[in-house]
Amino acid sequence: MIDTLPALKVYPDRxxxxxxxxxxxxxxxxxxxxxxxxxxxxxxxxxxxxxVACPEGAIQARTDSKESLKKFKFKxxxxxxxxxxxxxxxxxxxxxxxxxxxxxxxxxxxxSLETELYTQALKDYMDDYKGxxxxxxxxxxxxxxxxxxxxxxxxxxxxxxxxxRELGGRAAKRYYTKKLGIPERDIGAxxxxxxxxxxxxxxxxxxxxxxxxxxxxxxxxxxxxxLLEITRKKRAAEDEQIVLTEGESRSLLYLKFPVTGSLAKxxxxxxxxAVAQLPNIVQVIEDIEKGKIKDIEFLExxxxxxxxxxxxxxxxxxxxxxxxxxLITNAVDEDLQRSEELIDKYYVKGDYFIEQPxxxxxxxxxxxxxxxxxxxxxxxxxxxxxxxxxxxxxxxGSPTCERFALDVARREVEPSECVMLNPERIKTxxxxxxxxxxxxx
Amino acid sequence: xxxEALYKKKFPVTGGDFDxxxxxxxxxxxxxxxxxIDNDIIRKVAIASFEAEMNVVIHAEEGKIEFILTTSSxxxxxxxxxxxxxxxDLAMQEGYSTASDDMREMGFGAGMGLPNIKKSADDxxxxxxxxxxxxxxxxxxxxxx
Numbered sequence: 087m088i089d090t091l092p093a094l095k096v097y098p099d100r101x102x103x104x105x106x107x108x109x110x111x112x113x114x115x116x117x118x119x120x121x122x123x124x125x126x127x128x129x130x131x132x133x134x135x136x137x138v139a140c141p142e143g144a145i146q147a148r149t150d151s152k153e154s155l156k157k158f159k160f161k162x163x164x165x166x167x168x169x170x171x172x173x174x175x176x177x178x179x180x181x182x183x184x185x186x187x188x189x190x191x192x193x194x195x196x197x198s199l200e201t202e203l204y205t206q207a208l209k210d211y212m213d214d215y216k217g218x219x220x221x222x223x224x225x226x227x228x229x230x231x232x233x234x235x236x237x238x239x240x241x242x243x244x245x246x247x248x249x250x251r252e253l254g255g256r257a258a259k260r261y262y263t264k265k266l267g268i269p270e271r272d273i274g275a276x277x278x279x280x281x282x283x284x285x286x287x288x289x290x291x292x293x294x295x296x297x298x299x300x301x302x303x304x305x306x307x308x309x310x311x312x313l314l315e316i317t318r319k320k321r322a323a324e325d326e327q328i329v330l331t332e333g334e335s336r337s338l339l340y341l342k343f344p345v346t347g348s349l350a351k352x353x354x355x356x357x358x359x360a361v362a363q364l365p366n367i368v369q370v371i372e373d374i375e376k377g378k379i380k381d382i383e384f385l386e387x388x389x390x391x392x393x394x395x396x397x398x399x400x401x402x403x404x405x406x407x408x409x410x411x412x413l414i415t416n417a418v419d420e421d422l423q424r425s426e427e428l429i430d431k432y433y434v435k436g437d438y439f440i441e442q443p444x445x446x447x448x449x450x451x452x453x454x455x456x457x458x459x460x461x462x463x464x465x466x467x468x469x470x471x472x473x474x475x476x477x478x479x480x481x482x483g484s485p486t487c488e489r490f491a492l493d494v495a496r497r498e499v500e501p502s503e504c505v506m507l508n509p510e511r512i513k514t515x516x517x518x519x520x521x522x523x524x525x526x527x
Numbered sequence: 528x529x530x531e532a533l534y535k536k537k538f539p540v541t542g543g544d545f546d547x548x549x550x551x552x553x554x555x556x557x558x559x560x561x562x563x564i565d566n567d568i569i570r571k572v573a574i575a576s577f578e579a580e581m582n583v584v585i586h587a588e589e590g591k592i593e594f595i596l597t598t599s600s601x602x603x604x605x606x607x608x609x610x611x612x613x614x615x616d617l618a619m620q621e622g623y624s625t626a627s628d629d630m631r632e633m634g635f636g637a638g639m640g641l642p643n644i645k646k647s648a649d650d651x652x653x654x655x656x657x658x659x660x661x662x663x664x665x666x667x668x669x670x671x672x
Contacts, residue, residue, distance in 0.1 A: 110530075220561075238566045239566030239567055239569065239570045372553060373549070375556065375570060375573055376549060376552045376553065376556065376573040376574060376576070376577035377573070377574040377577050377578060377643065378549055378577060378581075446566070455563075456531070456564055457531060457563065457564065457598065457669075458598065459597075460561065460562045460563055461533045461534045461562060461596060464558060464561050464562065465534065
């Protein structure tokens with residue numbers, strides 16, 4: 087097993103070389119050489135598309151295990167609102183909170199207040215912001231990494247605020263340090279995550295500073311033990327009504343946030359667009375970069391289909407989960423949801439910025455070679471690309487002909503790996519994949 | 528131009544082909560991204576070349592975009608066969624547009640094309656002959672790394 091990536095564990099011995107992961111990877115980070123998968127860490131943006139694509143389970147999320155909870159004296163679950171949409175309609179957020187306590191957490195924090203604070207901080211930020219536009223949302227860590235890797239000039243447009251989950255971790259630690267009189271290191275803030283990107287953002291935050299969260303358990307991993315405890319408890323008390331979690335602030339905005347478009351809507355920005363799924367996002371960002379899309383103030387992006395409900399580490403179908411979250415929010419009268427009161431009471435202007443500015447993540451390891459040398463390389467590369475078939479078959483183990491040319495230029499692979507340049511290569515592949523002639527015995 | 532070109536490439540552009548509109552500037556951007564030139568400079572080139580490309584697509588029958596990289600500058604030459612521009616000073620005004628109603632319905636022709644190019648460029652030349660076509664040269668300096 088190889089675990090040099092913040093979000094993924096790779097098991098080359100399980101890999102059968104089917105290339106499914108290589109074909110879906112949006113940043114072309116995956117290579118399959120000698121029928122074994124490998125991932126280039128500098129290109130990986132933690133989206134998790136490869137996990138879903140692999141039929142053999144050769145790529146897995148690097149989530150923490152429930153056992154590692156033990157290292158903290160006091161364990162607080164910081165719950166992604168996605169979790170509340172995963173169970174049957176008769177199971178309320180309160181039931182889920184109780185269930186979390188039964189499986190080993192000492193306290194449960196939902197992100198109701200932090201979502202309101204984040205939204206208010208973003209409104210203030212937008213009011214003072216002078217451009218360039220659009221401002222790009224920072225909730226989805228995949229988008230941050232995508233911009234850092236592929237669109238460095240736009241990194242400065244990312245919202246420099248800590249997302250609600252980080253604010254939740256910070257608030258939980260502040261609160262329990264004071265209440266229990268124990269040092270902060272004894273308090274574990276454990277995020278219940280719907281995706282591996284948010285988990286990776288804890289282990290290696292984009293800002294290069296420490297995350298306020300200590301570890302992450304995936305929705306998928308805790309689902310069964312949690313359901314067991316909830317069912318056990320519910321049998322004792324037959325209450326089917328939807329009730330809010332105990333001590334919850336009266337705002338349900340957080341239950342809307344896992345759906346793409348909710349943040350832009352909450353901001354009331356007159357010109358905003360909300361985009362989900364990486365190919366769409368890349369298209370929109372390309373168009374923004376060259377000025378085709380303009381006069382947009384705010385861009386909300388989620389790498390997963392439909393938003394966080396489509397995360398790779400969730401259990402329930404995202405459409406069903408969405409309808410269940412809507413059911414919960416609809417059950418509570420709008421008048422009872424007092425966001426303004428909450429803001430008046432808790433909002434501290436300027437307290438929500440990230441601690442260090444986001445920076446691009448340069449991937450060009452060319453070093454300090456001059457533009458003349460660089461352009462010579464480009465010419466050689468273009469010459470070689472023209473010799474290649476251009477249909478991106480992937481049999482060389484690189485995702486596209488262009489990437490193959492780049493890999494050759496970096497001497498990672500021989501030009502003879504291309505089946506069109508070197509017909510002998512087919513024989514090697516047939517042996518490697520144990521393909522036999524049709525009429526052979 | 529007395530400076531030696533490190534790299535040259537010509538791209539054809541077809542008037543009215545909105546499916547492919549913007550592809551040339553995407554390709555120019557992709558080449559520049561491999562060179563290590565400052566990202567903000569690349570973005571200026573992308574915006575200027577995109578607007579120039581759109582002008583050909585919106586107004587002309589056909590055109591050519593030539594991309595030249597020298598040790599100190601990016602040069603975009605655009606030449607098209609088309610109606611030409613009657614009054615260049617007027618065309619340079621923000622908001623002035625001669626795009627047809629059809630084009631405007633598609634969201635084009637806001638009259639920002641030429642002013643945007645000028646804003647992004649360090650040096651900008653334009654010549655036009657009514658009934659023949661328009662020629663534009665955009666120069667953007669880059670610092671050598």
